[in-house]
Amino acid sequence: MPKTLTITRPDDWHLHLRDGDMLRGILPETARDFARAIIMPNLIPPVITATDAMAYRDRIFNALPKGADFTPLMTLYLTDTTDPSDVAAAHASGLITAVKLYPAGATTNSDSGVTDIAKVMPVLEKMAQIGLPLCVHGEVTDPSVDIFDREAVFIERVLAPLKAALPDLKVIMEHVTTSDGIDFIKETAHNLAGTITTHHLMINRNALLVGGIKPHYYCLPIAKRETHRQALVQAATSGDKRFFLGTDSAPHIDPLKENGCGCAGCFTATNTMSCLAHVFENAGKLDKLEDFASLHGPAYYGLEPNTATITLTKHNTAVEFPDKINTGDGPVTVFDPGFPLYWSTS
Ligand code: DOR
Ligand code: ZN
Numbered sequence: 394m395p396k397t398l399t400i401t402r403p404d405d406w407h408l409h410l411r412d413g414d415m416l417r418g419i420l421p422e423t424a425r426d427f428a429r430a431i432i433m434p435n436l437i438p439p440v441i442t443a444t445d446a447m448a449y450r451d452r453i454f455n456a457l458p459k460g461a462d463f464t465p466l467m468t469l470y471l472t473d474t475t476d477p478s479d480v481a482a483a484h485a486s487g488l489i490t491a492v493k494l495y496p497a498g499a500t501t502n503s504d505s506g507v508t509d510i511a512k513v514m515p516v517l518e519k520m521a522q523i524g525l526p527l528c529v530h531g532e533v534t535d536p537s538v539d540i541f542d543r544e545a546v547f548i549e550r551v552l553a554p555l556k557a558a559l560p561d562l563k564v565i566m567e568h569v570t571t572s573d574g575i576d577f578i579k580e581t582a583h584n585l586a587g588t589i590t591t592h593h594l595m596i597n598r599n600a601l602l603v604g605g606i607k608p609h610y611y612c613l614p615i616a617k618r619e620t621h622r623q624a625l626v627q628a629a630t631s632g633d634k635r636f637f638l639g640t641d642s643a644p645h646i647d648p649l650k651e652n653g654c655g656c657a658g659c660f661t662a663t664n665t666m667s668c669l670a671h672v673f674e675n676a677g678k679l680d681k682l683e684d685f686a687s688l689h690g691p692a693y694y695g696l697e698p699n700t701a702t703i704t705l706t707k708h709n710t711a712v713e714f715p716d717k718i719n720t721g722d723g724p725v726t727v728f729d730p731g732f733p734l735y736w737s738t739s
Contacts, residue, residue, distance in 0.1 A: 396707040398679060402462075402699040403666065403686035405430035406588050407528070407567050407639025409658065410453060410465070412436050417456045418720025419644050422662035424463035426738050428699040431528065431639070434470035434493055435502040441470050443483035450488070462701065466490035468528060472505050473512040477519040484525045490694065491526040491565070492516070496547075498534045500613040501643070501657055506530075510551055517555075521562035526694065528565045531574065532614050541598070544614050545573040556581055565693070568593065568641045570614040572624035578635050579628075586693045588639025589629050589685075592659040594672045595730045597622045608650045609726050612643065613657040629685050630678035637689035640665050646723035661728040664714045668728070670705050670736035705736050712737045 408423060408430040410416050423430055432453065434440030440449050446467045453465045468491045469480060475492075483489045494513070495506035507513050520527060531552055532543035552566065560583060566574055569587040578587045592612060597619045601610040610616065628636045642665065643658025650656055661668065666686070673682040682705075691698045711733035717724040 398670070398682070398705045399702050400683035400705070401687035402426075402428045402701040402703050403638065404428055404690050404699065405640050405642070405665075406565070406637055406690045406694075407431055407433065407590070407641045408662070409433045409435070409641070409643040411644060412449070412452060414721025415644060415646075415725075416452065418718055418722065419660070419662060419725060420453065420456050420463075421458045421461070422718060423642065424457060424461040426666050426703055428462060428701065429464045429466055431491060432465045432467055434468045435495065435500075437502055439470035439472075439502065439505050440468070441472055441475065441505070443469070443479055443486070443488055445469075446483060446488055468493045470495065470505065471507055471513055471516065473508055475513065475516050477516045480516055480525065481519055481523055484523055489525070491528045492520060493528045493530070495530045496532065496534050496551075499530050499532045503530070510555060514558075517559055517562055521559050524563065524695075526563040526565055528567050531566050531569075540615055541617060544569075544571050548573055548577045552577065556585060560584065563693075565639075567639055568614060569625065569628075570617050571621045575624045575628045579633070586635040586637065586689075587628070588637055588641075589625050590639060590641040590659070591661040591665045591668045592616070592641075592728055593622065593625055594629060595668060600731060608652070608655040609659065609728065611650070611655055611657055612641065612659045626672060626676055630673055630676045630681045632681050632684050634684075634689045634692060636685065637693065638665075638669070638686045644718075644720075644725040646720070647717070647726055648723065650726065659728050660718070660725050663718065663727045664734060666703070666705060666738045667712060667714070667734045667736045668730060670707070671730075671734055674707075674736075703738050705738055707735050708737065709735075711735060
């Protein structure tokens with residue numbers, strides 16, 4: 394008998410769906426296993442206002458395959474000039490689930506992001522008041538800070554002071570990649586949680602750089618050394634309610650990844666649950682996979698878990714995934730952890 398595991402249908406608390414042909418090409422990959430996802434607003438131009446978010450949500454619904462059971466949870470892209478009352482109205486109407494803070498210039502399409510946290514304090518104060526969560530890309534952009542240190546320095550310079558100034562603001566430190574991030578979340582008593590991506594649980598910076606540069610492992614925050622990856626696995630598999638899945642699945646067409654100046658992003662939507670089952674099984678913590686992928690996220694966001702289930706099956710032979718998803722925009726390479734995967738979902 395093959396080994397099986399049935400869990401509550403998971404959600405993805407950090408996802409890039411893009412737009413147009415790319416959206417149509419990659420949305421089925423997420424909708425297959427996931428019931429909901431927090432949708433990143435870093436389009437060109439970004440999803441800044443409630444009107445933008447409403448139109449984007451419609452485009453996502455229109456791109457869904459027939460019969461798919463998937464709900465996009467919309468976010469607004471915070472800028473220096475975001476209007477607190479627009480944000481509050483979008484929240485009150487049920488349109489948005491969170492607001493996203495990109496430090497200006499930190500990553501893909503973040504040029505319109507926040508240049509100084511002081512400029513957005515009125516919006517953040519409003520959000521704390523109404524209970525609207527803030528998703529944070531936690532890296533400083535100071536050119537003098539080494540790329541591998543940008544998360545740790547962000548905690549010290551921005552996140553810790555923000556938590557101290559606004560303890561009631563519900564914050565999600567997204568795609569935590571360091572033990573510094575894990576420790577900071579564990580030390581903070583209230584209103585701070587962290588998402589962890591699939592790829593950061595599986596690769597370290599050696600995978601990215603040793604034996605030739607692997608552009609499909611390049612993402613931001615960049616993968617760190619092995620001790621950090623181990624801290625992420627420990628946190629994800631620990632059953633601690635403050636850690637949950639946010640894949641940060643971020644498609645770019647191959648010519649933009651395999652390039653002299655390649656884009657950041659790993660596309661993991663297709664095989665995330667298979668990858669996670671592998672990681673949790675290896676850690677001897679398969680019993681904690683449902684917590685991480687299906688239960689802790691909704692609990693933090695104040696939502697009910699999904700009622701449907703998915704079943705993971707472990708096979709004796711490796712499971713095949715497509716190398717690429719061919720979208721109308723071009724091919725997108727599916728994340729390959731570099732070793733065989735044995736779990737499938739149904
Ligand atoms: O690797 C990344 N890709 N990190 C981000 O923060 C943005 C994302 C994207 O949009 O491609
Ligand atoms: Zn992202």
